[in-house]
């Protein structure tokens with residue numbers, strides 16, 4: 001389990017990363033902060049595209065940055081999302097594609113997903129809670 005100080009830090013870092021969101025089409029800005037098991041933090045924001053489908057979510061940006069730098073063990077991710085220029089009023093839970101990317105690299109029983117409205121208002125769920133009966137690498141070991 002990660003402690004309260006780390007939870008707060010991850011949320012703050014996700015808010016900071018959200019400032020880099022490139023989202024001119026949806027005006028929905030998302031930031032993420034991914035904690036590796038060795039204690040480093042990788043940030044991500046959503047990056048949209050005029051052709052729409054190449055859009056990358058904040059969570060996957062963080063994962064792909066970390067994996068491309070040799071990290072493969074993760075403990076938690078914080079996510080903050082909401083309309084540009086407005087107060088964050090809802091939790092931005094990760095989309096299905098991002099949950100599947102998490103499934104590739106994380107232990108569903110222990111990986112913690114922190115969705116936050118502020119440093120003091122957040123919910124924590126495991127990947128297993130958000131992606132029950134997920135399909136992963138273990139399914140291809142026969």
Ligand code: THU
Nearest residue numbers: 026028030046057058093094095
């Ligand atoms: N988005 C994320 O960054 N993460 C999610 O898990 C859900 C959606 C982004 C993608 C797009 O830029 C915008 O939010 C609206 O869907």
